[in-house]
Amino acid sequence: MTDRSAERARIVELDKHRVWHPYTAMDLYRATVDPIVAVRATGSRIEDADGSSYVDANASWWVAALGHDHPRLVAALKRQADELCHVPLAGITHSGAAELGEALCRSAPTGLDHVFYSDDGSTAVEVALKLSLQYWAQNGRPGRATFVALEGGFHGETLGVTALGGVEAFRRPFARALPSCLHVPSPADGLEAAVAALRTLLARRADEIAALVVEPMVQGAAGMRIYEAEYLRAVRELCDAYDVFLVCDEVFTGYGRTGPMWACEHAGIAPDLLCSAKGLTGGMLPMGATLANDRLFDGFLEDSDRAFLYGHSYCGNPLGTAVAVEVLRVFEEEKVLEGVRRRARRIAAAFEAMAELAAVSATRSLGMIGALDLAGDEGYLAYTGWAVYEEARKRGVYLRPLGNVVYVTPPLTIPDEDLDLLLDVVHESVEAATRSR
Numbered sequence: 001m002t003d004r005s006a007e008r009a010r011i012v013e014l015d016k017h018r019v020w021h022p023y024t025a026m027d028l029y030r031a032t033v034d035p036i037v038a039v040r041a042t043g044s045r046i047e048d049a050d051g052s053s054y055v056d057a058n059a060s061w062w063v064a065a066l067g068h069d070h071p072r073l074v075a076a077l078k079r080q081a082d083e084l085c086h087v088p089l090a091g092i093t094h095s096g097a098a099e100l101g102e103a104l105c106r107s108a109p110t111g112l113d114h115v116f117y118s119d120d121g122s123t124a125v126e127v128a129l130k131l132s133l134q135y136w137a138q139n140g141r142p143g144r145a146t147f148v149a150l151e152g153g154f155h156g157e158t159l160g161v162t163a164l165g166g167v168e169a170f171r172r173p174f175a176r177a178l179p180s181c182l183h184v185p186s187p188a189d190g191l192e193a194a195v196a197a198l199r200t201l202l203a204r205r206a207d208e209i210a211a212l213v214v215e216p217m218v219q220g221a222a223g224m225r226i227y228e229a230e231y232l233r234a235v236r237e238l239c240d241a242y243d244v245f246l247v248c249d250e251v252f253t254g255y256g257r258t259g260p261m262w263a264c265e266h267a268g269i270a271p272d273l274l275c276s277a278k279g280l281t282g283g284m285l286p287m288g289a290t291l292a293n294d295r296l297f298d299g300f301l302e303d304s305d306r307a308f309l310y311g312h313s314y315c316g317n318p319l320g321t322a323v324a325v326e327v328l329r330v331f332e333e334e335k336v337l338e339g340v341r342r343r344a345r346r347i348a349a350a351f352e353a354m355a356e357l358a359a360v361s362a363t364r365s366l367g368m369i370g371a372l373d374l375a376g377d378e379g380y381l382a383y384t385g386w387a388v389y390e391e392a393r394k395r396g397v398y399l400r401p402l403g404n405v406v407y408v409t410p411p412l413t414i415p416d417e418d419l420d421l422l423l424d425v426v427h428e429s430v431e432a433a434t435r436s437r
């Protein structure tokens, strides 16, 4: 064994001894998985300690919108680290928090003029829930303490947002301990039925409901379930009619993933609260932001008892905000969204072509998302998806499935040659994994 491969083996051994991995059956992992041991990641590629290089098909769990280690983001982080790493956002402010607030609110749909910072996507949604609950509690409607969310929705990991989750497998173990949430059919299963069900629910029970929470345009973790913009327009009208807050969770869909900067733009609507994370710092640091309109903000004024008593240690921290400000500059100066339009057409064409494969029951795409369903194999730990993963890895692509859904969500800036390779490998890997079935 060379030194390098001995060192790699040592890391894997330590890892398997000590580290409990997320969303992982650990006995299976220990027995069968040879993990990628990442030593470097740049652009759309992850390098293993053994020298192999993988195209990152999912942009590091959807965070690395501008690719790994974008030189301008790394430089911004280093600059900031030399100056100011941390201060609490409590009687203290700093340029990053202020500049990011201005830039984010300017980029967002109209009316979202205030920003509350938190730690990640889950807390960005948690903040939206708490803001809604406290708003109604102190503005004359304390009975509004239930949420509405979509079947197949995913909003993160804390107990609060687990209640919103509409992926049954993720919610089941915690179901007895969750805040109150009613689930309505997803528009991905039929637009008209979904609108009708929501209308019926609000007509009967709006007085109990604090907010409706949706992932706009695409339900990510449920398997890249794309739906029509018309649903968001209907939802905006219904929320207005019944005076229910509309929360758009753009943690995954924001920052150009679906084409425009925000998925809400497909429908031309503005929510009352918008949640952002993931692309917010381009995968450099964990950070979340919740944008709110005047009505919500004003509902916490006039008496100090009405203040929002919530805040994380790392709220609006200088390192995160400095990087997030630079992310928005890169989007503008490097015309990232223009590049998305061109790449989105390639992704759409490639997935359309894969609809012809015998093992594929459906394909879809939107912006920098392409997905296909493997026929006859359901559930998060479905086997065939992992067989595709193995085939793709042999071909130099890191392609984690969502159960029987094989998808790509590459960095928005992925070079053409890597995008072509990625799309070819998805095609070949699906064929190879399903040939003998």
Ligand SMILES: *Cc1c(COP(=O)(O)O)cnc(C)c1O
Residues within 6 Å of the ligand: 120, 121, 122, 123, 125, 154, 155, 156, 157, 215, 220, 221, 249, 250, 251, 252, 253, 277, 278
């Ligand atoms: C990933 C995700 C979250 C959770 O974000 P974390 O940063 O992992 O906590 C919330 N909502 C949506 C739509 C997501 O895709």
